[in-house]
Amino acid sequence: MTTVAALDSALDSFPKLLVRNATKFGNRPAYREKEFGIWQSWTWAEAREEVEALALGFLDLGMKQGDHVAIAGRNRPYFYWAMLAAQYVGAVPVPVYQDAVAEEMAYVLDHCSAKYAVVEDQEQVDKILDVQDDLPNLKQVLYVDRRGMRKYDHTTLHAYDSVQEAGRVKRDEFQPELDRRYAAATPDDTCVMLYTSGTTGRPKGVVMSSYNMLKTAKNSAEFDKLSERDSILAYLPMAWVGDFIFSMAQACWTGFTVNCPESAETMQHDLREIGPTYFFAPPRFFEGLLTSVMIRMEDAGKIKRRMFHKYLEHAKRVGPDLLDGKPVSFGDKLKYQIGKYLVYGPLLNTLGLSKMRVGYTAGEAIGPEIFEFYRSLGINLKQLYGQTEACVYITQQPDGEVRADTVGVPSPDVEVRISDNGEVFYRSPGVFQSYYKNPESTADTKDSEGWVATGDAGFFEKDSGHLRIIDRAKDVGKMADGSMFAPKYVENKLKFFPNILEAVVFGAGRDECTAFINIDLTAVGNWAERNNIAYASYQELAGHPQVLDTIQKHLEEVNASVAQDEMLFGCQVHRFLVLHKELDADDGELTRTRKVRRKIIEEKFDVLLTGLYDGSDSVFVETEVTYEDGRKGSISATLAIRNAAVQARKILEAA
Amino acid sequence: MLYREAGVFKTSYAKDQETFPIPFDKAGYFLALIVAFGVIPFLVNDYWANAILLPFLIYAIAAIGLNILTGYCGQVSLGSGGFMAVGAYATYKLMTAFPDLNMIIVILLAGLVTAFVGVLFGLPSLRIKGFYLAVATLAAQFFLVWLFNKIPWFYNYSASGQISAPERVVLGFEVTGANAQPAVIYLFCLCFTVALAWVARNLTRSNTGRKWMAIRDMDIAAEIIGVNPLMAKLSAFAVSSFYIGVAGALLFSVYLGAAEVGEAFGIQKSFLVLFMVIIGGLGSIFGSFAGAAFMVLFPVLLKNVMVGQLGWATDIAAHFEFIIVGALIIIFLIVEPHGLAALWRIAKEKLRLWPFPH
């Protein structure tokens, strides 16, 4: 069993931490939200009042210990309070993806048999009312935004603030009960249930105890010296474990400020206004940002552009060393300072990253040059490796030991071992309790000793002791000739090219590898504009011969680099095609966290797949697509199939 | 480039509505004040005070005044010279009638008198619009000048027909008359300029200002959403005239010391102030300062170069002044109707977005 110290009993539940913060950091900002043109702010003391009012309101609605409370909305203080309030009364918050279509949401609400739901607005309410009949357990629904709700039947509907009001009014009546439940909380109580959008099959409900979350929060906070003076921007889906760790667990543990953007569209702008000191974003965010930076600079004047790139070059050269405290010549230091004044400083500032003290990226591999770009500007951007079942943290990079191709060393109190078939296992205080109503897959993932299988294949570097992830363990397959097949590894290399948004490589049990490619509309579209290549649609652009040429070049580069590695030699891509549509979560081709669903894609596009292997040079396909509003339509296209040059073995032997 | 705005955010409307929402600007503003009040007084000498600083400060007031009327309320006036004259003569009469009256009060009263006169001549603005009104204000200009010329009572029947300011003391320092120290009168004017600029800013960002701008942008719509056009226009005339009156008062009492209405407050003055507003930027208080600075400094520079350096006759320099100013007016109207203020704004935006072009 793990030999990890228990938590201080005064701080072993979220409500207790809230109370601690309200007394210790009473006047420090706890939550901010950009609304009505300014940043509405709540101190920890005010936040406590709001939460308790809501908790009392919950009691008034008859919420029981252990009840499940579904939470569906974009990141807003009200929902964080709702989770805290639920924990206050001993209920279990279950955040769900608010952009999920009605059926998906229905599945989750039904599976956890939620009695209550706290949602954002009319849109969400309608979504729930649509599927109400399949949800016999659902008793009460709370909504935050009153707009358009006047005409609804309010027997089971309540406005968020009116529930709070009721709670305040009946304080005397319910306060004792609330105190009782507050005291009754133990570290082993479930503090949240998170549904993983598993890469395959139905989502699973991961049950987390207060101990899991808080111990992890404690360790990670100490690891990066987070304090109440830090602030973060909460913009990632609330249903994702990351947001819960950062915006709930770490926030409550350290007492730092959680800032909620006005809307998804204004995120960039709000990021700039807030300038968080602690920031997490998936690689695609940093990729997108870099692309937009370069595109915006295209329109700059000649001199300015030259200066910009000149200093970026310099930063690339000495920036990372400066960051890791390695020795740098005085001249370079000086030049870097000038660059900092002319370029890096203002650039980071306009992007809103200049105050960032610790930054993390994770979820998938990040392009080395992208990673280096940000670090060279002086941002302490690091990688971590984790998953929902571990409360995120498995391994992470300590300051000064940051590299693009590893995911760092095991986090505090985390044990990691590699099985003989190369799969990564871990055991930690963050390890989840179980999958809700799903003992068998719990058993599959977590053994009696508490070791959890990540399902990823990887290995520790001998010299540095850092973990390197190759691919999903089950995706690491064998090709017909028995050589190793690691699609993810190749796909990532491909995705490092700005022109390539997604790539899916096939080849398990076959003689050679082939690939589907998704172009990045922003990058390629911009390129097309500058070379005045006209195109009417995504489809047309994707099919444009010149685009295909570029993609082919990229593939051949990758083939070359893959060929370097004896083990992965077979993974060179021989034939490829560029998809006529973007892979999309709404069509089930990606997970909500935008991971590729290999199987589903394989089935959906088997026409194309056969085309890739029967040697034909073009193939016709018709696909069903789902629009934002849920309507379905279908698009058809004839896609060209190209061959990409591959390295021959003998060259390698000769070398 | 200089701006560092990440982490600058507003948590209240009061903060959001500040004059200088960006810390960097605020710092610059306070620095300017410190220099103006704390440094310049110790460096200033007669030449600087009389050639540049005093005219700048005084005309800045006049420019703000006209800008309120023209830039914010959209009523063009060519009567500034006349109204300055009112301020000047009111000061003269008050100074001579009540020798013990504090100079500050005298000047403010002079402003009020001018405001009253301004309202009188503003009355037609309800009926006549655009440059019909502009032309009408010329009536004020000529009538007033004639008035102060013809009615001896205004210049106390002095033989020369001139008015000259007797010595007055504020807080123990002489602010008018021959022995007034440059540093003193500089500070004296500076206080008025800063205070009035601050007031102007408050008015223009408040409801009053929005009424003016509404009238300026579309008077009919303004009336239909509840602006009383007469009150809005007259208030603009009153405030504007008050400023111009104060400017006239200072110009006469503190700067010139003695004046003859014809050449001190003739139509040329009206144009001078109007040009300050156009070049500086319609509808911008900063622009009023910029415009005043430009119109004061430019001739001095031109003179120094042509007369001082090249040794040309002064009249040639004067002719060039006309040519260049005239050309500039046209150029600004064509290229940047919002004047120096707009150029400044654009430059600032560029700096804020640096290194990005937009």
Added chain:
Amino acid sequence: MNAVETFTTPDGRTIGGPVMEMRNITLRFGGVVAIKDISFDIREGEIRAIIGPNGAGKSSMLNVINGFYHPQEGEVFDHGKKRAPMRPYQIAHQGIARTFQNIALFKGMSTLDNIMTGRLTHMKSGILSHILWKGKAENEEVVNREKVERIIDFLEIQTIRKTPVGRLPYGLQKRVELGRALAAEPKLLLLDEPMAGMNVEEKEDMSRFILDVNDEFGTTIALIEHDMGVVMDIADRVVVMDYGKKIGDGTPDEVRSNQDVIDAYLGVAHD
């Protein structure tokens, strides 16, 4: 107060007594007769549409209601009381706001300032307190800014809050203008072709806003609109004008089946 019969709309809103009544209004410009002996009423909480071909005198009617034109004959009754002749700005203070056929925004001001001007019938502080700013003026400014921000949020124009309206696309300008009118919290809102020159999508948005305004704030609305489809969808009652005369008045269905209306629209004679 004499008892007024109230009725209920299909979607369950109760419509109260008359807010405004036009009685035998006739308006002439020199020889031209713009409005000829027209009478109709606007009831509390309803959406009242005025339709008719170009030059039917619709806009003139609105101009009479908000006092921009003074009819030669006939009276306007405000809540049953005869309205004395007033200047438009006085009528604005009576709680009547409007938007214009061809947008009449204040081009030199930002979206925010434009909508703030809509509040001025509610702002009492005087020029003296403005001079000092701190205190009364600033507080009033903040209080009203809050109200305005609610409207900005309601109309979903947060992103253009500080943009000068001159730079905005047509559709957005229309929305800002609606915002300015809403800011006055009017008891009667006059909309002059709120959807003129809009594409289908923009029209849908605008219709939604109009319905929401009427629903959320219970505002009485009188609107002129060309798009019959829209009118029939959102209006409770419709007045039809043609050549300055009233040729129909009633619920959308009644009007739709009215022969004169059909003639006027199927263009017997003019466009």
Added chain:
Amino acid sequence: MPAGFYFGIEVFLNGLMAGVMYSLVALGFVLIFKASGIFNYAQGVMALFAALTLVGLQNGQVPFAHLINAIFGTEVHHFGWHLPVFFAILLTLGVMVLFAFLVEKLILKHLVNQEPIILFMACIGLAYFMEGFGDLMWGSEIKKLDVGIPQGGNFWIEEVTSGLGGDGFYGFYLDTLDIYATVIAALLVISLVLFSQYTKTGRALRAVADDHQAALSVGISLRAIWVIVWTIAGFVALVAGIMWGSKSGVQFSLSLIALKALPVLMLGGFTSIPGAIVGGLIIGVGEKMFEFLIGVPFLGGATENWFAYMLALMFLVFRPQGLFGEKIIERV
């Protein structure tokens, strides 16, 4: 009959003559305004400039002499020849046409459909520019202009009329120059009116004001029209310049005739040709009579400076569009 009455008539006649001049200048304004919506404040300076140029050419002055001397330390002033009046006037006219062309090319083209007030300010700028330019070109000292029109009191009239009054009355004193001026001005006014009423171009000029299409349909481009009207304006300015110049010398004050014309326009309406004429006469007579009857006896004289404006102002308040201007109907 009391002498006063005859003095009155004399004043009236003088006023009338001045009035005709005003009408002429005002007409210059009206034409430009109708054609391009511009209120040409520079009109007066144009007159000054024209006069300066005329004198300069007549006396064979070296343009920019001062500047040249200042820069090269030379001492050039005159070419040493004198042009006959006729050629001088022709040349000056040429200069004014060139000027009109430049104005269109350099300014108007860039200010198309700007608000009137902006154009007005631009004209003020233009006025400034030309004032400086003219002085720089020909020197700012007061010059005598003589185009051969006799000056001084007209004895014939004086004798003919001296019989009317009693002993105190020596007949009407009318300056010959004024009479010539009046006649010429009157002729010019009439011809302008005829031109704008009965010629194709003229009609086009009036058309553009209300409808650019109409103008184009007559087959004249907008810019051509602008050049034409500014040429006319230049011509009018030249004539006015000659008259005033030869009367009171060529000097800055000449440019003030523009300011004289403004009230005329306010009175007559900016868009009305008859308005300009009638307004001119009213003002001319009005200010002289006012000065004679009230100004001198009660107000210490020199009321001409403002009387016209006050009259116009009073008038405007009650009839904003002026005597003949079209009524402005406000729309929403």
